[in-house]
Amino acid sequence: MDDFINTLSKILKVSEPWKIEKIQVHHATKTVNVFIDYEKGTLFPCSKCKKPSKVHDSNYRTWRHLDICDYRCYLNIKTPRTICPKDGVKVIEKLPFGRMNTHYSFQYEQLIMGRIKNVAVSTLSREIGEPDNNLWRVFHHYIQEALMSIDCSETIRIGIDEKSSKKGHKYVTIFTDLDTGNVIFVCEGKDESTLAMFYEKLFDMIGDPNNIKLICMDMSKSFISGQKEYFSWAEVVFDKFHIKKALNKAVDKVRRHEVVYNETLKKTKYLWLKNPCNLTAKQEQLLSPFLIESSTNTAKAYICKLEFDQLWNVQHNAVEPLLNEWIKRSGSLNLNPINKFINTIKNHYQGVLKAMKSFFTNALSEGLNSVFQLAKYRARGFRNIDNFINMIYFIGNDFKFDFH
Numbered sequence: 001m002d003d004f005i006n007t008l009s010k011i012l013k014v015s016e017p018w019k020i021e022k023i024q025v026h027h028a029t030k031t032v033n034v035f036i037d038y039e040k041g042t043l044f045p046c047s048k049c050k051k052p053s054k055v056h057d058s059n060y061r062t063w064r065h066l067d068i069c070d071y072r073c074y075l076n077i078k079t080p081r082t083i084c085p086k087d088g089v090k091v092i093e094k095l096p097f098g099r100m101n102t103h104y105s106f107q108y109e110q111l112i113m114g115r116i117k118n119v120a121v122s123t124l125s126r127e128i129g130e131p132d133n134n135l136w137r138v139f140h141h142y143i144q145e146a147l148m149s150i151d152c153s154e155t156i157r158i159g160i161d162e163k164s165s166k167k168g169h170k171y172v173t174i175f176t177d178l179d180t181g182n183v184i185f186v187c188e189g190k191d192e193s194t195l196a197m198f199y200e201k202l203f204d205m206i207g208d209p210n211n212i213k214l215i216c217m218d219m220s221k222s223f224i225s226g227q228k229e230y231f232s233w234a235e236v237v238f239d240k241f242h243i244k245k246a247l248n249k250a251v252d253k254v255r256r257h258e259v260v261y262n263e264t265l266k267k268t269k270y271l272w273l274k275n276p277c278n279l280t281a282k283q284e285q286l287l288s289p290f291l292i293e294s295s296t297n298t299a300k301a302y303i304c305k306l307e308f309d310q311l312w313n314v315q316h317n318a319v320e321p322l323l324n325e326w327i328k329r330s331g332s333l334n335l336n337p338i339n340k341f342i343n344t345i346k347n348h349y350q351g352v353l354k355a356m357k358s359f360f361t362n363a364l365s366e367g368l369n370s371v372f373q374l375a376k377y378r379a380r381g382f383r384n385i386d387n388f389i390n391m392i393y394f395i396g397n398d399f400k401f402d403f404h
C-alpha cells in the first residue's frame with residue numbers, strides 16, 4: 001500500500017507539506033477517494049496579511065479529479081483556516097490542487113475546457129455526469145480570465161455583424177479584428193449602442209478608437225448611425241454577404257408576385273437563390289427552360305442578380321462604370337423589388353463600391369458564420385446570454401488558459 005501511495009503521490013503531484021493520508025476504493029460505486037492532509041505544525045500564509053500563521057482548524061474539501069481507469073476519483077483535501085494575531089481566523093487563499101469554491105481539481109478543469117472545444121456543454125455534462133451549471137461556471141471563469149488578454153493595440157480594421165440566437169429572440173453583435181480574424185468584442189443587442197460599448201471597451205483592450213481605419217458591416221441604419229457617431233473617421237465597407245442577401249430577397253419577392261399567375265414557378269424558390277455552380281444536375285435541368293425563354297420576370301431578375309455577382313470579380317477601375325451600367329439596365333426592367341434594391345445600392349453607394357474592391361468583405365462573413373454556427377451548437381440549451389457570448393469568444397479566439 002505504501003508503494004501505491006508513493007506512486008499515486010507522484011502522479012497527483014502531492015508534495016510537502018501535503019501528503020496522502022489514505023485511499024478508499026468503493027467498487028460498487030466505482031469511486032476512489034484520496035484523502036490528502038498536511039504535515040502537523042505547518043504554517044500557512046494568512047489570506048490577508050500573508051504572514052505565516054498557525055492553523056486554527058480545518059475541514060475537508062472535495063474536488064473531482066481525473067478518473068483512474070473507469071473509477072471516478074475524488075481528492076478530499078484537509079483545508080486549514082489560519083489564525084493570525086492581526087486578522088483573526090481566515091480560510092487559506094489557495095491550494096495547489098484546485099480553485100477554492102469549485103467542484104473540480106485544476107487538471108479536471110483542464111479536461112473540461114479541452115472537451116468543450118469539441119463537444120456541446122450539454123453533451124459533456126451527460127458524458128461525465130456533472131451538472132451543466134457547474135461546467136458553465138468553470139467555462140465562464142476561464143473565459144473571463146482569457147478575455148483580459150485580448151490586445152487591440154494593433155487593431156485597425158474591424159468587422160461588425162449582428163446575429164440572432166434562439167430563433168430570433170436574442171441578438172448579439174460581434175466585433176472582429178479583420179486582420180487577425182479574432183473575435184474581439186461581443187455584446188447583446190444590435191442597435192447603435194453596441195458601437196458605443198465597443199468604443200468604451202477598446203480602451204480596456206489597450207486599443208484606441210482613433211486607430212480604427214476601416215469598418216466592414218451590413219447596411220443597417222443602426223450600425224451606420226453608430227459608425228457616424230463613434231467612428232466617423234473610419235472608412236465604411238459594406239459586407240458582401242449582406243448585399244447579396246438583399247438582392248436574393250428581391251429576386252424571391254419578384255418570384256412570389258409572379259407565382260400567383262404563373263404556376264410553373266411554384267416550388268422553385270431555391271433554384272433562383274442558389275449559386276449556379278452549386279446546382280445539382282436535376283436543378284439545372286429545371287432552371288434552364290426558364291432561362292432560355294427568359295420571359296418571366298423571375299428569370300429577368302435572376303439574370304440581373306448573376307450580372308451583379310460578376311461585379312465582384314472585375315478589375316478595380318472597371319467596377320464603378322460597370323456598376324452604373326448595371327443600375328441603369330436593371331432599373332429598366334421596372335421590377336419593384338429590384339428597384340428597391342437599386343435604391344439601397346444608391347443610398348449606400350460608396351460603401352458598396354468599396355466592398356466590390358475590397359478584400360476584407362469576404363473574410364468577415366465567411367469566418368464569422370462558421371464561428372457563430374459552432375458557438376450556437378456548443379452552447380445549445382444555454383440558459384443565459386453570457387454563456388453564449390463567452391462561447392463566441394471561445395470559438396473565435398485561440399485562447400491559452402492557465403490552470404494553476
Ligand SMILES: [Zn+2]
Pocket residue numbers: 046047048049050051084085086087088
Ligand atoms: Zn494576517
